[in-house]
Amino acid sequence: MNTFFPFVKEMRTLYNEGLSVETIAGKQTIYIITNTLTMDLQAQACVFNMMQHNGLCACIFCEETGVVVKSGKGHTRSFPYREIKPKARTSESIDASVEQAVQQKKPVCGFHGRYILKHLPWNEFHVNCTIDYMHGFLLGFLKRMMTLWIDGSSFEQPYFIGHKLKEIDKTLKNIKTPYIIHRTPRKIQNNLNHWKASEFRSFLLYYGIPCVEGILPNSYLEHFACLVEATFLLLQEKITAKDLNRCKKLLDVFYKCMAPLYGEETCGLNVHNLSHIVECVENWGPLWAYSCFSFDSCNGEISKAIHGKGNVSGEVYWAVHSEKILENEIKSLPHGKAKVLLKEIMSSRNTPNNENLEVGEQCYVMKPLVKMNIIPPSLAKEISIHLKIEEDKLQRIDIFKAVKIQRNRFVFYSKQCGRVKQNNSYTVLLQQPINRCDIVQVEYFIHISSPRTTIGVCSGFQRVHSLVKGRAPHIQVLELKSQEEDNFMLVPVSLFEEHIVYMEASGRKIIARFPNFIERD
Ligand SMILES: [Zn+2]
Known part of the structure; x- marks a missing residue:
């Protein structure tokens, strides 16, 4: 939105000078950008020629006026919870307010005057305008709430947990995330102001409840859990009408209790x-x-292209241009290591090379494969049961050990993979339980070419209950079912469903599911 700002200011000037705005508003680019309008509150006020977020009638969806309340040594505008919801804005009510504001030359119902987007092919901006959860939730009230929890100025409040910060940070630092989460958890102490929005997202969805459970008073924990569960539901890949109903109730409780609690x-x-x-x-x-x-993230990519203070736009242009040229040049290279290496550099991702993959059972097994000459007797028994052959015939079959596989859109690692020191990408949710266990941690994989079989040698866990009773069921406490060397479970990898976040807090094993696998850090 930052790049859009000067343009909006320019439009306002044009309005004041009485120039035609339709020629500018007719530009195709604006229409595409603003089909759904997502921006922070400051930008929203500017784009719609409205009061700032702390002004009278600043909500673009309804006619809530807000009330001025004391805040520290000064005052601020608060939008209190109301049992009877304020009147929703309509196109007609907005038009009337705007026209009155122009005639009376003073703000009416939150509007300073006309706004340029009115002239776009669609004009129901109170419908097209969306709420950005990155600015609103994560960098907005979640950050504020966490600051209140730990800030010295609130030490007399029941929600103050600043004295337990070391304990919370210890839990946070011990969490190893799957490779899908790029930023490993950082301490809260002295860091909170430097946390990125994606760190707040991970805290809200996965680590938050396990970190503060048993530390934050129960009423505050349950209040926080309402937000956690609602955010999870609203971030899913598929959302049902039932989910939306549940969200409505959770967010209603969260909003209603905000003022009494904080x-x-x-x-x-x-x-x-x-x-x-x-x-x-x-x-x-x-x-x-x-x-x-x-x-x-696009802004991040653009700023990486800038190295000096002069001719910034030229630098950005040449960076994008040369990247496109390189992409085309790589396509025309003959197959070989140079092509693979360049592709990897360009995609800045570790894409598995097809030459290093062996076709497994409903998956790709990633090389190297190491032949298992000695198989522990208990494992041999399990394998023979799995393959439905007699145990003594097993010696005639070549059995290989592998440390990672690729299945669907994931790479599943095992504990024996050298790369797992920082991450935990070996905890997996199964499609269906085996021996009542539907969470497993993979020790290593076994691959057999004929009959084609790929199995995970795993420790099995059972989900017991959600960490906060009746809230956020995607965060659950686990119970270990099998762990000893001779008691591993054999799990066909065709049952591997998705990665999950595994955590240990207050001596308990906890998992959290991802709401979707589309968003990336
Ligand atoms: Zn409203």
Whole structure:
């Protein structure tokens, strides 16, 4: 949105000078950018010629006026929870307010005057405008809430947990995430202001509840869990009507309890927007579909291209241009190591090389494969049962050990893979339970070419209950079912479903599921 700002200011100037705006508004690019409008609150006020987020009637979805309340040594505008919802804005009510504002030359119902987007082919901006959970949730009230938890100024409050920060940081530092989460958890102490939005997202969805459970008072934990569960549901790949109903209830409770628990001054416009977010998801789909995350990562790519202070636009242009030329040149290279290496550099990702893959049972097994000359007797028995052959015939079959496989859109690692020191990409959710275990940790893989079989040698876990009773069922406590060397489970990899986050806190084993695998850090 930053790049859009000067343009909006320019449009405002044109309005003041009475020039025709339709020629500018007719530009195709604006239409594409703004088909669904996602931006932070400051930009929103500017684009729609409205009051700032702390002003009277600043909500673009309804006519909530807000109230001025005390905040520290000054005052702020709060948008309190109301049993009877404020009147929703309509195209007609917006037009009337705008026209009155122009005539009276003062703000009316939140509007300073006309706004240029009115002239675009669609004009129901209160419908097209979406809520960005990156700015609103993560960098908005979640960051504020966490700051309140640990800030010295709130040491007399029941929610103050600053004195337990070391304990929380210890849990955080011990969490090893799957490779899908690029940023490993950082300490909160002295770091919170430097946390990226993606770190707040991971904290909210996965680590938050395990870290503060048993530390934050119960009423505060349950309140926080409402937000965790609702965010998870709204970020899923598929959201059902039942999920939306549940979200409505959870967010209603969260908003209602915000002022009694944390004070009226914490109910800013971001918190108020929670009362509109379910409708936004009903209209436009899951939160990830229009969040600012993807735009922010593009900004990151662009800023990487800038090395000096002069001719910045030229540098960006040449960086993009040369990347495109390189992409085309690589296509025309003969197959070989140079081509693979260049492709890897360009994609900045470790894409597995097809030459290093062996076709397994409903998966690719990644080389090297090491022949197992000695098989522990208990394992041999299990394998013979699995393959439905007699144990003494097993010696005639070549059995290989592998450390990682590729299946569907994931690479599943095992504990014996040398690369797993930093990550835990070996904890897997199964499609269906085996011996009542549907979570496994893979020790290594066994691959047999004929009959083609690929099996994970795993420790099995059983999900017992969710960590917070009745809330956030995607975070659950585990119980270990099999772990000894001679008690591993054999699991066909065709049952491997997806990666999950595995954590240990207060001596308990905990897992958290991902809401989707589309968003990346
Ligand atoms: Zn509203």
